[in-house]
Amino acid sequence: MSPKQPRAAKRASFESDIIAVASEEFGRRGFEGFSLRKVAQKMGCAVGTLYLYFDSKEDLLHAVVEASFRALLESLRALPPANSAREMFRNAFRAYVEFGLKHPHHYRCAFAQPSPTPSAKYQPHAAFDLMREKVKAGVRAGVFQSNDAEVITQIIWASMHGLTSLLIARPEFPWEPRNVLIDSLSDALLTGLFRAKPQSH
Amino acid sequence: MSPKQPRAAKRASFESDIIAVASEEFGRRGFEGFSLRKVAQKMGCAVGTLYLYFDSKEDLLHAVVEASFRALLESLRALPPANSAREMFRNAFRAYVEFGLKHPHHYRCAFAQPSPTPSAKYQPHAAFDLMREKVKAGVRAGVFQSNDAEVITQIIWASMHGLTSLLIARPEFPWEPRNVLIDSLSDALLTGLFRAKPQSH
DNA sequence: CGACATAATGAACAATGTTCATTTTTTGAA
DNA sequence: TTCAAAAAATGAACATTGTTCATTATGTCG
Structure with missing residues (x-):
């Protein structure tokens, strides 16, 4: 069967989920308390996964x-x-x-x-x-x-x-x-x- | 013999030395690259020593x-x-x-x-x-x-x-x-x- | 000289961003 | 459906950070 969500769309969706969660977290904790591990936890994924979507913490914050x-x-x-x-x-x-x-x-x-x-x-x-x-x-x-x-x-x-x-x-x-x-x-x-x-x- | 530099003066002098070195380092590297270990190294003292003069990194930066x-x-x-x-x-x-x-x-x-x-x-x-x-x-x-x-x-x-x-x-x-x-x-x-x-x- | 106070040390701890060998999942053709 | 190749996800490992604290060294005064 072919996927209902084409790969690129799924990827884009996950990426914007990360941005949303990160934005939430960043708005709450501020720059100091902002940690990739917390983002991963709220996303329910591993830390390393974030690096498949963003080059670095800075890159994510940029987004x-x-x-x-x-x-x-x-x-x-x-x-x-x-x-x-x-x-x-x-x-x-x-x-x-x-x-x-x-x-x-x-x-x-x-x-x-x-x-x-x-x-x-x-x-x-x-x-x-x-x-x-x-x-x-x-x-x-x-x-x-x-x-x-x-x-x-x-x-x-x-x-x-x-x-x-x-x-x-x-x-x-x-x-x-x-x-x-x-x-x-x-x-x-x-x-x-x-x-x-x-x-x- | 009594010390030529009274204790308080020596302490104050060392403290302002730390500030000078830290300011130097901070001006060069900026906030991101500023590290207490580098300051201690340039001061020729141990990291822990800095904590005898400042409560925290933030406190030092404040000074x-x-x-x-x-x-x-x-x-x-x-x-x-x-x-x-x-x-x-x-x-x-x-x-x-x-x-x-x-x-x-x-x-x-x-x-x-x-x-x-x-x-x-x-x-x-x-x-x-x-x-x-x-x-x-x-x-x-x-x-x-x-x-x-x-x-x-x-x-x-x-x-x-x-x-x-x-x-x-x-x-x-x-x-x-x-x-x-x-x-x-x-x-x-x-x-x-x-x-x-x-x-x- | 010796005993006490003060100062300095640096190993140890927890938390961070980042990497990467390994495992899991998905995909498309046989 | 099957299965191998590709893509995605994992999380342990690493280096570096701020901070603490038991231990060691140093200075001071009776």
């Missing part, structure tokens, strides 16, 4: 984080349309930070270590690309003071990441309310980047 | 990072006086980022993991406190649009940290020139935070 950031990309894409470019960036800013706070371990891991092995390290670059397109549209529409879309994009990214990263890294710090920080930072930054309010000439 | 951030604090304090509040923040912003880029492993480690054990995790808080004082002075002078010094301080910190952290975490990314990013970000942010240029009434 875990990548899956998370695909979700971020979709969150950003699913954002309701905004009334103005400025409002759109505000919303995206907030969505980005809130995503990070919802998956702190995953977020942190994505920007963890620059080990030179896996060539293009965990990339939230897809989300970055999306934002760059939005910025480019803004530049074409003349809403920014500067015309350098790349600089603007990188700056916004740095700010979003900075707030997210700090809130995650230092939960014990006496932060002002998150909503206040998110809005204040995005407002200040966008005020600095956008042209002054359109004045009818 | 290493703390020493680094004392240097940051001094850098910020040693900044030449500026002609305006705005320029002062610009300079501090740049100094902060450049410090992080000069000690990438130390900087990253300071914001690494929120393990709940050592109560008040590696704190660059002293540097934060310094900045808060500067912001408070600015608020008193009425240079900011808002009066909430705490929010302003946290926002600036987040931006500085974000740029620093990203540049460290993704060295392979096609960044715009660092100087451009630093100046653009601090300019945009400060423009958003400061009152519009003083207009003679």
Whole structure:
């Protein structure tokens, strides 16, 4: 009899099961407590088996984080349309930070270590690309003071990441309310980047 | 005969030697490659000896990072006086980022993991406190649009940290020139935070 | 000198990621 | 169905890690 699930499909299914279990485990224990043996145990398989699907622990974590950031990309894409470019960036800013706070371990891991092995390290670059397109549209529409879309994009990214990263890294710090920080930072930054309010000439 | 170096001094000297060696090693190998056995070897002592001076690897790393951030604090304090509040923040912003880029492993480690054990995790808080004082002075002078010094301080910190952290975490990314990013970000942010240029009434 | 306190040692332990010879399972043609 | 070849899964073994602790060495003072 021929298998109902073709080999490749079965393999892919098992692989994504591993990613799901690993993601679960990673979200719960964090980087330190994350162990391949525990993953194997929860999967009901042997440690060695994991190596038939992933080259290394790092490789598996890469897959875990990548899956998370695909979700971020979709969150950003699913954002309701905004009334103005400025409002759109505000919303995206907030969505980005809130995503990070919802998956702190995953977020942190994505920007963890620059080990030179896996060539293009965990990339939230897809989300970055999306934002760059939005910025480019803004530049074409003349809403920014500067015309350098790349600089603007990188700056916004740095700010979003900075707030997210700090809130995650230092939960014990006496932060002002998150909503206040998110809005204040995005407002200040966008005020600095956008042209002054359109004045009818 | 009584010892030329009193016991406590000898102990303190050995302790700071360990920190120096560990800092060296940590800066070279990074977090992953950092091993107590290598530190002991470079110190010419046994592994167990390290435990007479530090409770754990994490404790030692804490001391290493703390020493680094004392240097940051001094850098910020040693900044030449500026002609305006705005320029002062610009300079501090740049100094902060450049410090992080000069000690990438130390900087990253300071914001690494929120393990709940050592109560008040590696704190660059002293540097934060310094900045808060500067912001408070600015608020008193009425240079900011808002009066909430705490929010302003946290926002600036987040931006500085974000740029620093990203540049460290993704060295392979096609960044715009660092100087451009630093100046653009601090300019945009400060423009958003400061009152519009003083207009003679 | 000798006895006590302090410091230093490094073998031993548990846990980790990774490898690989061995065993089990699946597959497709006879 | 049978059976050999291929693919997949196993888990013991290895090297390396942080950490502990009984043992040894060193320094100090009566």
